[in-house]
Amino acid sequence: MAPSPCSRSLHPTAGYDWATDLIRRFETDPRLRTEYGWSAIGVLNDDATPDVLRVAINHPEHGTRVIGARRLLIAIGAYDLPIAFPGWALPGVLTAGAAQTLVKAQKVAPVGDVVLAGAHPLLMLVADLLVRDGVPVREVAFAQSIPTPVDLLNALGAVPGHLRMLAETGAILARLVRKGVRVSPRTVVTAAHGTERVSRIELARVDRRWKVTGTPREVAASHLVLGYGFSASTELARQIGCDLVFDSPRGGWVVAHDERLQTSVPGVFVAGELTGVAGADQSRAEGALAGLGIAADLGRAVPPHAVRRSGTRHPHRDTILHRGATHVRTDP
Numbered sequence: 001m002a003p004s005p006c007s008r009s010l011h012p013t014a015g016y017d018w019a020t021d022l023i024r025r026f027e028t029d030p031r032l033r034t035e036y037g038w039s040a041i042g043v044l045n046d047d048a049t050p051d052v053l054r055v056a057i058n059h060p061e062h063g064t065r066v067i068g069a070r071r072l073l074i075a076i077g078a079y080d081l082p083i084a085f086p087g088w089a090l091p092g093v094l095t096a097g098a099a100q101t102l103v104k105a106q107k108v109a110p111v112g113d114v115v116l117a118g119a120h121p122l123l124m125l126v127a128d129l130l131v132r133d134g135v136p137v138r139e140v141a142f143a144q145s146i147p148t149p150v151d152l153l154n155a156l157g158a159v160p161g162h163l164r165m166l167a168e169t170g171a172i173l174a175r176l177v178r179k180g181v182r183v184s185p186r187t188v189v190t191a192a193h194g195t196e197r198v199s200r201i202e203l204a205r206v207d208r209r210w211k212v213t214g215t216p217r218e219v220a221a222s223h224l225v226l227g228y229g230f231s232a233s234t235e236l237a238r239q240i241g242c243d244l245v246f247d248s249p250r251g252g253w254v255v256a257h258d259e260r261l262q263t264s265v266p267g268v269f270v271a272g273e274l275t276g277v278a279g280a281d282q283s284r285a286e287g288a289l290a291g292l293g294i295a296a297d298l299g300r301a302v303p304p305h306a307v308r309r310s311g312t313r314h315p316h317r318d319t320i321l322h323r324g325a326t327h328v329r330t331d332p
Contacts, residue, residue, distance in 0.1 A: 250276030
């Protein structure tokens with residue numbers, strides 16, 4: 001489910017130029033029925049019709065109803081990894097994803113000084129977004145070291161096709177420094193202080209294992225933005241009964257699946273961050289492969305060029321998608 005569409009120009013992030021065309025094709029395809037504003041709240045078992053999946057959906061104004069489907073693809077993404085520390089529940093403490101959504105989608109910016117703390121590259125993008133919107137950013141605290149040019153070169157294998165994104169990160173860092181924003185490596189938030197809301201942020205230096213090594217210091221600020229990574233949103237898959245596996249590098253608990261992205265529950269497929277937090281390119285590849293897997297599972301012929309066109313550097317791209325005599329394999 002998704003929020004209501006709005007008439008605006010699409011400006012994809014560097015490295016994701018394909019997103020604009022994908023969104024436009026989605027919005028204009030007459031074969032697709034989109035339920036804006038509805039949230040999936042559960043999948044119901046029906047012994048009378050075991051081949052039909054019944055999904056309960058809810059809308060704040062229209063209530064709850066049930067829709068049926070022969071196959072179900074869950075692609076509900078991830079959420080910001082919550083980090084607990086003294087004062088983390090005070091008003092004024094929010095996640096990087098929430099701050100980005102408020103500024104970009106809702107056109108609402110924080111009022112007052114802001115401190116950002118975390119360990120995820122999104123933190124840099126949010127800091128740059130806030131500064132460009134005129135928000136006074138006091139400091140950006142990274143738990144790890146700021147990557148050197150050598151570190152960025154060594155990371156290229158993990159981000160194929162994202163040279164522009166790496167370049168953009170360097171440019172953002174330079175802009176922040178020019179604007180007078182303090183960027184502190186090996187620094188974490190240890191507490192947030194205030195009465196009715198945040199007024200002071202406590203930061204401390206840490207070693208490579210994130211153990212505090214020095215005396216904490218305080219920074220006056222009305223907002224604290226946290227960005228320590230993401231966790232897969234597996235709630236719906238768990239409610240259905242899908243098997244999960246724990247994989248720390250991929251974000252903790254993720255949904256187990258086969259080479260066609262089908263879960264342990266017949267007829268239920270997953271794609272995107274539910275299989276491991278790996279970014280938009282991986283999600284696009286898995287969404288395309290899951291769609292082809294569903295088509296094959298329903299007895300449709302899937303031509304090889306469709307798999308090749310799915311835009312994948314995915315480990316399962318060359319796998320047979322089959323149901324009975326219907327199958328496809330990409331060329332070697």
